[in-house]
Amino acid sequence: MANEQTEQTQDLEQEQLEHAEQSQTEPTVEDLHTQISKLEENLKLEKARAANAIYEAEKVKERVEREADAAKKFAVEKFAKSLLDSVDNLERAIQAAGEEESPILEGVKLTLKSLTTALEKFEVVAVDTENGFNADLHQAVGIDPTAKAGEIGNVLQKGYTLSGRLLRPAMVTVGQ
Template identity: 75%
Template structure:
């Protein structure tokens, strides 16, 4: 009887061990499935975050490029108002030279050298006089009157020179045009 009880106890113990192993295997399988699902979620989350990071980098590059373009344009045209003010001085020096006539005096030579120096400095910074030799162009010339001696579409007299700054019109040339 003692052997029977011992056998029963061993059988019961063996069944419990087998049950525990079966439960552990089921639990392990369930745990593996949970881990696989969790890994899948993490991979999807990683893909989303990578896409967001790539988008943020792309946007930052676009902002950087835009700011560089704007800074370049600002540098290029920052002197626009200042240059327009200098053009009045250029006009006044040219009027003084025209008023002096043909007589060469030291004062006139000084005015001419000052004008030449000012124009050279303006050219170094991208300020160029508008062409008035190749006919009327409404984009760079402002017609303020009709010149009866000029041919149709040709510029008769230049009343005030026009200038551009780095290709942008600062001031149109004021001209008279033939009919």
């Protein structure tokens, strides 16, 4: 586009030089009107190009802002994914303890609560497994003969989303 503008500018200058050479004498009113109309057309063209360039610059600015927002939003993805192993281990420790209450178990529960609260602060949320199987959020790893068709029988590993985007699918068994 810049080359095209340069060429048109050079063509206009060339025409003006040729016109000036041809009319070394006094220019006529008709010649001046012709020159004015050409200049007005070129001015309209340049105004349209300037408006188009401003429009394109705004679009680029908006796209860069959207991409930056998305990058900020999902920058914690790898970090959050690595923390999910710790959440899983703490949940297993609580399950292994059973019903026996002890200060250690209470500490593990508080640690798990603290970790899940921190994850939720950054929009890391557990995937819903109560409302049936959803192939977009759940990964079926087996069949549960006791569950109804299309429903989740057993959750083997919780799934999580980050700002609505799937971070890790829930590993589940499904009824047939």
